[in-house]
Amino acid sequence: MRKNILSLVTLLLFGVANAQDVKIGMKGGLNLSSWSGDTEGINLKARFGINIGALAQIKLSDNFDIQPEVFYSTQGTKFKNVQVNVNDWNYKGDIKLNFSYINVPVLFKYSADDKSFFEAGPQIGFLTSAKASAKLTQYSPTIDQDVKKMFQSVEFGFVVGVGYNITQHLMTDLRYNIGLSNIAKTESGDDTKIRNSVLALSLACKF
Numbered sequence: 001m002r003k004n005i006l007s008l009v010t011l012l013l014f015g016v017a018n019a020q021d022v023k024i025g026m027k028g029g030l031n032l033s034s035w036s037g038d039t040e041g042i043n044l045k046a047r048f049g050i051n052i053g054a055l056a057q058i059k060l061s062d063n064f065d066i067q068p069e070v071f072y073s074t075q076g077t078k079f080k081n082v083q084v085n086v087n088d089w090n091y092k093g094d095i096k097l098n099f100s101y102i103n104v105p106v107l108f109k110y111s112a113d114d115k116s117f118f119e120a121g122p123q124i125g126f127l128t129s130a131k132a133s134a135k136l137t138q139y140s141p142t143i144d145q146d147v148k149k150m151f152q153s154v155e156f157g158f159v160v161g162v163g164y165n166i167t168q169h170l171m172t173d174l175r176y177n178i179g180l181s182n183i184a185k186t187e188s189g190d191d192t193k194i195r196n197s198v199l200a201l202s203l204a205c206k207f
Helices: 002-015
Strands: 022-037 047-059 064-086 089-111 116-136 139-146 154-165 170-179 194-206
Touching: 047 089, 047 194, 064 116, 064 194, 089 154, 116 170, 154 194
Parallel strands: 022 064
Antiparallel strands: 022 047, 022 194, 047 064, 064 089, 089 116, 116 139, 116 154, 154 170, 170 194
């Protein structure tokens, strides 16, 4: 399923290169990510990550475009001052969660003029890795663990943002990805819901 969707998006991005009023581009930037949902009592801190990938900008009219993308994104969050049990001893420290996603948004863009634009649309994300790293006080080794099996392999979100065309081929945007689906795998009777929350600043070059 994941391979089929990614193959379809790749064809959409690069197969439309010969169509009229279509621009292909590359993008990259910084993320500031954390979690929302059932996080009461947890001291969460946002963490920085990166995003890098490809896009296609398809003109629908003078003011409207559709922009499918596929990009690699590092996300996650930090737990501050948590208690961890190691070999029947309790230690306090910080835990960093490092997630990697392949995200596929399809954005609808409205251009108010030749420079500024607004964008919004759905996004699907595929989890490629999830690791936890714990640094504890009075315990010298850093504890690293693969936690991918604890989280859903696919998540859904909705993107809203604003942008600016610096030149005809260079643009920047600031967007917020609102997580809509629960990323945590839960057992029967556990209604805990955790969603991704990502603020991203990117620069794109269109050809």
